[in-house]
Amino acid sequence: MAVQSLYRRYRPRRFDELKGQEHVVRALRNAVINHREGQAYLFSGPRGTGKTSTARILAKVLNCESPEDGEPCGICNSCGSIDSGNSYDVLELDAASNNGVENMRDLIERSSLGNPGRHRVFILDEVHMLSKAAEAALLKTLEEPPPHVVFVLATTDPQKVSETIRSRTQHLQFHLLPLHDLEEHVRWVIKDANLKVSEDAIAHVLIQGGGSARDTLSALELIAAGGGEVGEQMSSDEFIEAISEQDPARALAATAFSIQQGNDPRSLTEEIVRHLRECFLSLMAPELVQLPEQRATVVADQARKLGPSTLVRSIEVLGESLIEMRHAPDARLLLEVSLVKLTNQTLGGDIAAIIGRLERLEAGVVRTADATGPVAKPVPVNPATGKVQVGGKARMPQTSTPTPATQPKPVASTPAPASVSKPSEPASDSQVVAKWAEVLTGLKPFVRALYSAVTPQSCNDTTLTLAAPNEMHMTKAQEHIPVVVAQLETVTGRTLAIEFTVDKDATSPTSRNARPKVQETEISDEVDRSEIVDAPNKAMPSAMDQLTKAFPGSQVVDQAKKK
Ligand SMILES: [Zn+2]
Incomplete structure (x- = not known):
């Protein structure tokens, strides 16, 4: 025939x-x-x-x-x-x-x-x-x-x-064939054509085919012609494991072997990317993975070890080299450089490499020299979706951070929410005033800006009195009292009401934020020339001092312009 x-x-x-x-x-x-x-x-x-x-x-x-x-x-x-x-x-x-x-x-x-x-x-x-x-x-x-x-x-x-x-x-x-249909077809063809093909080889053929009936049968034909076994062909597992173990030598050896077996660097790269994509899907949307069950388990395990960041980065790096390969004279070199980048994260100092390393540490893959190293931690899985949770926030234990209501309230004092954890020792009245700067840093930017312009005046058992620079500012600030009360309690451990006064001196720049008042020295009308000569040699004489020195006997007329 x-x-x-x-x-x-x-x-x-x-x-x-x-x-x-x-x-x-x-x-x-x-x-x-x-x-x-x-x-x-x-x-x-x-x-x-x-x-x-x-x-x-x-x-x-x-x-x-x-x-x-x-x-x-x-x-x-x-x-x-x-x-x-x-x-x-x-x-x-x-x-x-x-x-x-x-x-x-x-x-x-x-x-x-x-x-x-x-x-x-x-x-x-x-x-x-x-x-x-x-x-x-x-x-x-x-x-x-x-x-x-x-x-x-x-x-x-x-x-x-x-x-x-x-x-x-x-x-x-037309759609790609579902794996189940394709497998049924392959088994039927094997039986009808009386081929001898191992189970491993069938799985390999289905992966190679990627949902295309023609590609699957072409792969089957190759395998059947070679005796029905996958044989010594280098599987892409070797590359995936090299990336996950951070072993550049293993990755390069696998490349050399594959190319020696007759694979061209481009299709080899495509195969690795396809494998990485299966890993990625297995993390993000396991229901979309089109692999035989046994194979899907292997891929899921590889994906867990790699972590999402390393996966994304690997796909990106190899994807870029695939594009470059179109014009590059030596495709193999591009593949090798990409693999070394991916297996030696110290070469890629970018944030993705560092996140990838952290994730692998968390997954317990990176071997540490001492036994007290990080304990292997399972990747958190969202019970609702069955998918791995990704990202820093999702990995943090869910702590309830009560956000106090911020509705404007004209009342000058409001009791703080009770759920805020209190420091062990409540602060004294004077400490409350002293810790005002600390209270400010914990506020949202807008509220912080408003309250930076008010000055703590006094504190007693129940009330902290704040001085606002003017009426309008006070009204604005009063709208956010509940948030400040809550923050005050977090920092000082005291539940205090807040009251406002308008600071009469607030228009003077020196009175803001309770800055110590600058000592304004009187300049005498008459200056003794001998005093000037004998004056102690100051390291940094002020501009005013220099002026009065330059014009002996002169008077400073407008003090407001001194600053
Ligand atoms: Zn006919």
């Missing part, structure tokens, strides 16, 4: 063989049964999810001599020739390599020639790669398609298909 790839051999030939695309199948079968098939379809979805296979099935059923319930018979001449790829009714064009306007004109010319009574199906793969001119030519044809012609435009990137094209087509979206 001629060697045929597994994917071709097990390519779906009927709608009901199409895996995981029930919504697409339903729409197309109903259209065929009711003879209401469209003339232009846009099939979008990841590679290997069955877009062109579906287009071929559509072509078959439209031309089948005895279709049944919207399915092709699969045995008539027409079905046979389409299956073997010799039919004139199906035309496949890869828009990525035939993206010019000439290719499109040629296609359109051919589309106008048709056998009466037969449907011709034009499949344009990767339609988002068409040039502008080619797209314009296609658009014209889509506006008035020849009868019995069906266009199927396939793309992995529907956002890049112009809006005008999209608006003239029926858009059907």
Whole structure:
């Protein structure tokens, strides 16, 4: 028997063989049964999810001599020739390599020639790669398609298909296959093709496939050709463990081995990123992890050891190197540099590296020299969501910090909330005044600004009296009395009411904040010249002193301007 790839051999030939695309199948079968098939379809979805296979099935059923319930018979001449790829009714064009306007004109010319009574199906793969001119030519044809012609435009990137094209087509979206469906399919193929493949290898194949039927079967084919075992292939586990153990030598050895085995650095990097992504999902949204159960447990354990920061940083660093690899002559070097960065956190002094290190310390991964080192602490899991809690705040034990009410109250005194913890020894009256600065620092910025301008005047058993610079300021400050009372209690251990007075001297700058009053020395009207000469040599004479020295016998007329 001629060697045929597994994917071709097990390519779906009927709608009901199409895996995981029930919504697409339903729409197309109903259209065929009711003879209401469209003339232009846009099939979008990841590679290997069955877009062109579906287009071929559509072509078959439209031309089948005895279709049944919207399915092709699969045995008539027409079905046979389409299956073997010799039919004139199906035309496949890869828009990525035939993206010019000439290719499109040629296609359109051919589309106008048709056998009466037969449907011709034009499949344009990767339609988002068409040039502008080619797209314009296609658009014209889509506006008035020849009868019995069906266009199927396939793309992995529907956002890049112009809006005008999209608006003239029926858009059907193909999805990646759920793991369960894919596993069932793989096991069926193994049985049908009589392959010998180990359980480990099946798990490996499913991971490699990443939800694409074609990629999965290609991976299966490789494994089967190699004896059905995963063999000596370096698994990406080695890289993940090297990052988590902070072992650059291990990471570099794994790289060398992998490349020696024939992996290219780019796809190797992609594989590591894919693995890191699984770890990331396993931390953040375990329900989205598409892995066999046993494998999911391994990945969850790796994810826990790495911690979210290291995971994010690793994905970022390797993702950046993937972009650079497009232009770099030596992709391997880029991969190696990235891996060393990730396995030697001292090289990356950024905050993410430090947070990552802390998280791994918390997870008990970093080995410490002495036995009294940090005790392994399980990563906290939110019982409501079953997800790991991330971030500094979530990790802190939840302490209740009572926030006192801040409603404006015209009353001058308010009892403080009782729940505030008190210092062991309440402060004395004078200590309360002395601790005023400490009280201020604990207030919110706005309240702190207001209360910075008031001065504690006196304190007795029940009341602290504050002096405000003016009436308006006092009224403003009174609105926040409850917060200040609470803060006062926290700092001094005393439950005090607050009363206000207006400081009559408050307009004088020197009386603010109970600053010690500056001693203003009288300057005598008459200055003895000998005194000046004999005056003690001050280190820093004031400007006024210097002036009076310069003008012996002068008088200072306006004292207010002294400062
Ligand atoms: Zn048929």
